[in-house]
Amino acid sequence: MANKNINRRNFIKAAGAAGVLAVGGAALWQLDLLRGLRDTALRQFPGVFYVERLRQVVASDVGRGRVLMWEVSSPVENQMVELRVQGADGVRRFAAEDTRFTDDGTDVYQYTAELDLTPGNSYQYRITAGDAATDWQMLYAPTENENYKMLIFPDSQSSDYADWKQLAHLAWARNTDAEIFTCMGDLVDNGEDRLQWTEFFVGIKEMQRSIPMAPVMGNHETYNRDWKVRLPEAYLHYFKTPRNGSKDFERYYYSFDYGDVHYVVLCTQQKEIGEFKNGLVEEQLAWIRRDLKAHRKRWNIVLMHKDVLQYRINGRPERTEGIDEENGRVWMPIFDELGIDIVFTAHLHTYRNRGHIYGFEKGAAKKGPLYILTGVAGNVRYPNLWIDHAFDEVTLPQPETDNYLTMDVTRDAIEIACFLPDGTEMDHVRVTKT
Known part of the structure; x- marks a missing residue:
């Protein structure tokens, strides 16, 4: 009781x-x-x-x-x-x-x-x-139907983790009523560097003792000290995530329930991991259908590191705007099919609210998942690099600083807000379900 x-x-x-x-x-x-x-x-x-x-x-x-x-x-x-x-x-x-x-x-x-x-x-x-x-x-231990708040941190990779520690501490200080948090991949700049891992953990020292973390693997978790690709050994040891039943990719991807939300955490590092073993995408495609059938919740939310859209890049006219071929083309039709409500991504170190997308087009009457590119929480930034995508509805002013997000979950609505380190709210979006 x-x-x-x-x-x-x-x-x-x-x-x-x-x-x-x-x-x-x-x-x-x-x-x-x-x-x-x-x-x-x-x-x-x-x-x-x-x-x-x-x-x-x-x-x-x-x-x-x-x-x-x-x-x-x-x-x-x-x-x-x-x-x-x-x-x-x-x-x-x-x-x-x-x-x-x-x-x-x-x-x-x-x-x-x-x-x-x-x-x-x-x-x-x-x-x-x-x-x-x-x-x-x-x-x-939460109950099934209660309201709660989640803290969401974009890429924290850094050359000096002072900015990350400052942001994470301030975000927690303002949101000590949060019950869970996630870090969206590229937790560190170099996945083999032990010092970087200890610095990363300093940033979340207070909150990680009191509320659970849902980690997401990023591509930087697959780099060794020589900046060559390796399997994400440290990440896989540091986080014993829920079992997914995989023989070859245990802990690479997983799902979990919190309250009335089912979270699907995907691994988008098929390019890096593919140098060592194949089948990651195919396995996840089969798994996600089984997983969604086995977990019936009111809300379904996806957390994935690499983004689903491709942006034009300043100074590179050959780079066109569109859908990312490795992740967007693969996963967006699945999200439409399975009724995913919200998709959070990272990797590009810029905050973009794209609104709802369905069938690779802007969703009429808010049809399709809401797509949020979460931004950056470390000191590795790409100011003015990405040219706005036609799907972008809200972007942060350039050059961007760090940011974090909150997500308030109720039965009938989910509200997401984006904040600067000083607490200034930069975006607010509401997703409803009848």
């Missing part, structure tokens, strides 16, 4: 307030220094178990399950997750699986636990090792 003593929205906000950037205007570097001093003290305090990059990852049904992942500085045996309902007696324990791996010459001592939950409950959890334990963190 759900705990009636705490309002769900207040619970989520309390989780965010525990670690959000609300320190009287302090600069991010000052806050990082304070965290460093705190973390050093925790390491030296008896009975405190110190873990890094503690995060929640979506399960196939987020109301009934959650994946927890974290790292430690050296191997630790017999780690457990303790889970309790907020305000209730009794603790359940889940054994942690040792999921360590080596990449970029670094041994990453990582552990993973899968929790089963009851929808509507507000929980607390902590990691234990012997007599030591972390502090309690918050976790919420």
Whole structure:
């Protein structure tokens, strides 16, 4: 049974307030220094178990399950997750699986636990090792028909992750009532670079402990330190996403339910991955039909990294405007067929609201999915590179800065808003369903 003593929205906000950037205007570097001093003290305090990059990852049904992942500085045996309902007696324990791996010459001592939950409950959890334990963190299991907010972050790849960390912290500070977030691929600039991954995770440090993440793989996750293509080894280790039943492409793509929305997360890296193994697109095309038949929700939303449209490029007259051949031509007819409501893409580092598209044409009477190209959240930008597409309804002024999105979900409508780092709203669109 759900705990009636705490309002769900207040619970989520309390989780965010525990670690959000609300320190009287302090600069991010000052806050990082304070965290460093705190973390050093925790390491030296008896009975405190110190873990890094503690995060929640979506399960196939987020109301009934959650994946927890974290790292430690050296191997630790017999780690457990303790889970309790907020305000209730009794603790359940889940054994942690040792999921360590080596990449970029670094041994990453990582552990993973899968929790089963009851929808509507507000929980607390902590990691234990012997007599030591972390502090309690918050976790919420949504019900099927409730309203909620999602945070959406475009490409965070950076040469210096200061902009990404600033944007992510501010977005969370303004939206601590969000219950889930997604990062739309190109999480890092170089998929093998361990330092870049640790910097990426700093940006989402507060929110990832309290709300689940739905990661999307980008093409930059497939690059090695020599900037040659490899399989996305680090990404696949860092995120234990829901199983898709694939022999060759487990964790490359997946789906999950949150409330009354079914999310389909596609992998668009067939060009890069095709240097090692084939069949990714064909497998996903067969899978998505089975997946949509098996999951009947009121709303269907697709998250995919590479975009569906092709833009003309300044200085390249041979580049024409149209539909992207590798992704748009393949997936847009499927989205029309299966009744997808919204498609979020990334990759081009520019925000574009295209409205509804159906049959490769602008949808009459809002027919077809709403297509949103989400923008950029890191410091790698392409100012004035793309010439506006005829389908674009809203674009951000050039040269663009970072942005993030919020999505508010109710039974009858989904509202999406685009914001600059300072909180200025740049676009707002509403999708309805009767």
